[in-house]
Amino acid sequence: MQLKRNLMLVAISLSTLAVSAQNTQSSGQVTEEGKTAFKPHWYMQVQAGAAQTVGEASFKDLISPTAALSVGYKFNPLWGIRAGVSGWQAKGKWVILPDSYKFNYLQGNVDATLDLSNLLCHYNPKRFFNAYMFLGVGVAGGFNNDDAVALDEAGYHMQYLWSGKKVFVAGRGGLGANLRLSNHVFFNLEVNANVLSDKFNSKKADNADWQLNALAGFTFKFGKSGKKPKPVVSYDIAPTPVETVVEVKQEPAPVVTPAPVEEKKEEVKPLTENIFFKINSAVIRSSEENKIADLVAFLQKNEEVKVSICGYADAATGTASINQRLSKERALAVEKALKAKGIAADRITVDFKGDKVQPFSKNEENRVAICITE
Known part of the structure; x- marks a missing residue:
């Protein structure tokens, strides 16, 4: 016994x-x-x-x-x-x-x-x-x-x-x-x-x-x-000029006067990019760099658009306090990458949810920073 x-x-x-x-x-x-x-x-x-x-x-x-x-x-x-x-x-x-x-x-x-x-x-x-x-x-x-x-x-x-x-x-x-x-x-x-x-x-x-x-x-x-982790590769992306459409109106009169030039604004559709991370890591992987590049190009093309970044961590790993810190570090890592490419700080909003919110059904997909333009 x-x-x-x-x-x-x-x-x-x-x-x-x-x-x-x-x-x-x-x-x-x-x-x-x-x-x-x-x-x-x-x-x-x-x-x-x-x-x-x-x-x-x-x-x-x-x-x-x-x-x-x-x-x-x-x-x-x-x-x-x-x-x-x-x-x-x-x-x-x-x-x-x-x-x-x-x-x-x-x-x-x-x-x-x-x-x-x-x-x-x-x-x-x-x-x-x-x-x-x-x-x-x-x-x-x-x-x-x-x-x-x-x-x-x-x-x-x-x-x-x-x-x-x-x-x-x-x-x-x-x-x-x-x-x-x-x-x-x-x-x-x-x-x-x-x-x-x-x-x-x-x-x-x-x-x-x-x-x-x-x-x-x-x-x-x-x-x-x-x-050793692979070095982060950066890309220099030139801004794409904004195309404008000019419509000229003519009035039936002996003297032809040019109509005011109006810029036809296109409706900007919101862009969403999900930057996924490895388990317990806040380092942007080389496989996610193309998403950062696409987001930078979109913001440079649409200068009036802002972006919100929200970091998450999967609930199946670690503790609530560790995941809260990890989600914050992921959001800040994306913010730092955007600033390094010339995106102004007043155009970026940062938030983090820890493991309180799980946006995806798979654990590995919740190790993410979600970027949404607005």
């Missing part, structure tokens, strides 16, 4: 961690102009160190060797997943025994990871110290429990004795740090705790057994974890 309660606590902690990472994900991926953007990537960790099985003996008496090999994937600057194998040797001891007894185990793990450095300090691929935390579950297979079997046969009755092979479910969590040596190699330090069934060390203690690990090794990053 105690193990079940511990596993439930691990599950609840994982859910809380997922919500926290979702709420902060946007701040980790917002890319300013000229900064490096995050790119998802794989990595591998090779670790070795010491393990300590919590028991009825002094700390040093229950220390044993351990090792781990893991492969992980980072989806975004904050959130990732890791799978691996760990284990080697574990020890147990009773206060009535002169010596400890040894057994072996091998544990498969699946962990959810959270990058603490990116969470607290924003994404920086050149940072030397990168801390992380993780929570996960595993399945441990115990074997070579001959020492405990011999003790039981010698008269030390062990209520949870097992022989041959035994499988245990584990919950785990820990902290780690990667120290950057190069773009692809990091020195790794990690401490973790694994909670297993009370039967893990063959003794009945009426509480879960704990295996503590201190590890050191290396993290190898595959592929590119960051990429």
Whole structure:
């Protein structure tokens, strides 16, 4: 029952961690102009160190060797997943025994990871110290429990004795740090705790057994974890002259006098341009530059026309406060592009709605700044 309660606590902690990472994900991926953007990537960790099985003996008496090999994937600057194998040797001891007894185990793990450095300090691929935390579950297979079997046969009755092979479910969590040596190699330090069934060390203690690990090794990053954004391409567009139609009236009279020249004004139809952005970004993509160019040409041709810009963010990503700021930055980015092309500030009106209004049915289409002339 105690193990079940511990596993439930691990599950609840994982859910809380997922919500926290979702709420902060946007701040980790917002890319300013000229900064490096995050790119998802794989990595591998090779670790070795010491393990300590919590028991009825002094700390040093229950220390044993351990090792781990893991492969992980980072989806975004904050959130990732890791799978691996760990284990080697574990020890147990009773206060009535002169010596400890040894057994072996091998544990498969699946962990959810959270990058603490990116969470607290924003994404920086050149940072030397990168801390992380993780929570996960595993399945441990115990074997070579001959020492405990011999003790039981010698008269030390062990209520949870097992022989041959035994499988245990584990919950785990820990902290780690990667120290950057190069773009692809990091020195790794990690401490973790694994909670297993009370039967893990063959003794009945009426509480879960704990295996503590201190590890050191290396993290190898595959592929590119960051990429530079493409430079914004600007276009110089010459103003198009306004065509006028002159109508001349002639009166039947001996003296022909020219009629007043009247300019026939054409009705200007409103123009709408939707400038779409990448997720958690306020940088105008090169694929949207032609829309900016069309809007500039229209405003230069119709000098009496004004334009209103309203920024939005999709409600499925980030928090209300982050989306409010992101929608404002998108509207201001379009305003800045228009001013750079000579459009006067008094012809531009800027507004932003955050994620309170969703003008489109698809989430990705709500990452937009809508421009409407009037």
